[in-house]
Amino acid sequence: MDDAIELTSATHLAATAAWIGGAVAMAYGLGLAVSWLLQRLGRRSAVLADVAQLTRMPLRATLVVIAASAAVTRTTDEQAGWRGWLDHTLVIALIAMLTWVVVSLIRVAERQVIARFAGGDEGLTDADRHRRKIKTQVTVLRRLVVAMVVVLGMAAALMTFPAFSDIGKTLFASAGVLTVVAGLAAQTSLGSVFAGIQIAFSDAIRVGDVVVLEDEWGRIEEITLTYVVVHLWDERRLVLPCTYFTNTPFQNWTRNATELLGTVELDVDFTVPFDAMRAELDRMLHANEKWDGRVGVLQVTDAVDGLVRVRILLSAPNAGAVFDLRCDIREGMVSWLQRTNPGALPRKRIEHQRDAGRFDDSALRRDASQADSGLFSGSARAERRGRAFDHADDDTDRDSVLAGMRYHR
Numbered sequence: 002m003d004d005a006i007e008l009t010s011a012t013h014l015a016a017t018a019a020w021i022g023g024a025v026a027m028a029y030g031l032g033l034a035v036s037w038l039l040q041r042l043g044r045r046s047a048v049l050a051d052v053a054q055l056t057r058m059p060l061r062a063t064l065v066v067i068a069a070s071a072a073v074t075r076t077t078d079e080q081a082g083w084r085g086w087l088d089h090t091l092v093i094a095l096i097a098m099l100t101w102v103v104v105s106l107i108r109v110a111e112r113q114v115i116a117r118f119a120g121g122d123e124g125l126t127d128a129d130r131h132r133r134k135i136k137t138q139v140t141v142l143r144r145l146v147v148a149m150v151v152v153l154g155m156a157a158a159l160m161t162f163p164a165f166s167d168i169g170k171t172l173f174a175s176a177g178v179l180t181v182v183a184g185l186a187a188q189t190s191l192g193s194v195f196a197g198i199q200i201a202f203s204d205a206i207r208v209g210d211v212v213v214l215e216d217e218w219g220r221i222e223e224i225t226l227t228y229v230v231v232h233l234w235d236e237r238r239l240v241l242p243c244t245y246f247t248n249t250p251f252q253n254w255t256r257n258a259t260e261l262l263g264t265v266e267l268d269v270d271f272t273v274p275f276d277a278m279r280a281e282l283d284r285m286l287h288a289n290e291k292w293d294g295r296v297g298v299l300q301v302t303d304a305v306d307g308l309v310r311v312r313i314l315l316s317a318p319n320a321g322a323v324f325d326l327r328c329d330i331r332e333g334m335v336s337w338l339q340r341t342n343p344g345a346l347p348r349k350r351i352e353h354q355r356d357a358g359r360f361d362d363s364a365l366r367r368d369a370s371q372a373d374s375g376l377f378s379g380s381a382r383a384e385r386r387g388r389a390f391d392h393a394d395d396d397t398d399r400d401s402v403l404a405g406m407r408y409h410r
Contacts, residue, residue, distance in 0.1 A: 021072040028068035032061030047116065051109045059101035066094045093158050100154030104147050111143040133207040137224055140208070141201035144226050145194075196243035197226040205246060206253060211320045213252035215239065218320070254320050262296060263323040265313040265331045269338065273309060273345035275301070278334070282313060285333045291326040293318045308347050 036057045043050030070091045118135045200206060201224065210221045212231065219233035229246060231239040254261060279299045286297045296316035303310035313330060317323035338345055 021069050024068035024072035025065050028064040029061055032057075032064045035060060048109070048113060051112050052106075055108050055112075056102060056105040059098060059105050063095070063098040063102055066091060066098050070095065089161060092161055096154055096158045096161075100150060103150050107143055107146055107150070111139055114139050133209045134204055137207045138201045141197060141224060141226065145198065148226070193227040193243050196247045197224065197228075200224060200229070200243055200246055205256075210256065211254040211259075213254065214241070214245075214249070259319045260293065260295065260316060261320055261323045262314060262316050263327045265315070265327050265334070266302075267311045267313070267331070267334060268308045268347050269311055270345045270347055271304070271307075271309055272342075273311070273338075274342060275299070275311075277342070278311070278337075281337050282330070282334065285330055286315065289326060289329055291317050291322040291329070293322075307349065 036053055039049050039053035043053045070088075073087060073091065115136050118132070118139075206212065206221050206224070206229070208221050208224060212219060212221060214231070217231070217233050217239060219231040219239060221229065222232040222238070223230040225243075227243060229241050229243060231241065233239055282297065282299050286292045293316055296314055298314040300312050300314070301309055302312045313334070315323075315326060315330060317326045
């Protein structure tokens with residue numbers, strides 16, 4: 002009798018598995034057909050093309066879970082011991098798949114908005130800066146909405162458990178206290194999130210902006226809700242929290258315009274020909290494609306310590322061009338000085354006097370009557386002073402010697 006029951010149960014389980022397998026296969030085939038149809042229609046519609054590309058896998062997974070749930074419901078006895086946990090698992094899987102589908106549709110909306118309002122290459126004109134601004138804001142919004150959808154999906158999955166359902170009711174009853182506690186516990190994380198939203202909509206920085214921070218020069222590569230990635234000039238990545246850009250001063254070289262000024266400073270000799278130097282600078286600037294033609298000035302800013310400091314002020318359309326232009330002009334000007342005016346290169350002068358080491362007897366003879374080499378020895382007067390302190394017998398001699406010392410002083 003027991004063997005017959007076990008055989009019947011095994012047969013029923015095998016039939017259920019077969020039905021579930023067939024339903025999953027049919028659902029997967031339906032997903033393939035829907036994806037193929039969307040791809041065909043996407044040749045005429047960019048929206049459907051993005052839907053076909055971004056929702057292909059979540060759509061198939063959702064259809065498979067729905068088909069498996071339907072097969073289990075129609076072929077399995079509700080009194081089966083494993084029916085409860087299987088139904089619960091399929092419900093959670095369905096919630097996860099629907100969350101995946103919604104996230105994919107949000108990505109489709111993001112791509113369409115960027116293509117319509119922020120499409121094209123990211124250049125350096127006013128229109129390009131507007132496109133980068135829109136792209137930054139849309140990207141941050143997409144991440145915020147995706148985070149909210151994922152949190153709601155996780156909450157829906159947890160609410161399927163009876164214990165969490167009771168906890169949820171209790172939480173709703175004390176929502177005010179929990180809000181205060183959560184705000185205090187997560188103030189740093191929430192501060193980063195709000196800072197990311199502020200960055201996106203305050204237009205302080207955009208994806209593609211050139212910035213100088215932490216003594217580093219780079220370009221904004223990515224802006225998230227909690228951190229910003231800066232692509233540095235030497236291919237490194239600097240990751241900073243969003244709160245850095247709301248609390249710390251930094252330089253944005255492309256916020257309103259990309260044109261920049263650069264300087265080249267040279268220390269040269271006083272004999273440098275300034276008119277010829279200006280003519281050479283003008284020739285080099287007009288021959289260099291990096292110069293935008295706005296500013297090209299040569300000025301003498303200092304003349305101390307035997308050198309003349311020459312400052313060259315020039316302009317370029319963007320930060321990279323102004324750096325390369327400065328290097329080109331500096332190298333070209335040094336080469337021109339070496340080639341045409343080697344005497345104008347900086348040098349140190351030391352002047353030697355021929356008579357500096359000659360012994361002057363006349364000066365010695367002239368000074369001999371005015372100064373002694375010693376106070377109590379070396380000359381007749383010094384010897385008398387010494388004897389006055391050693392052998393003076395009366396106050397008159399001592400006073401006369403001291404008076405003579407004061408006179409000679």
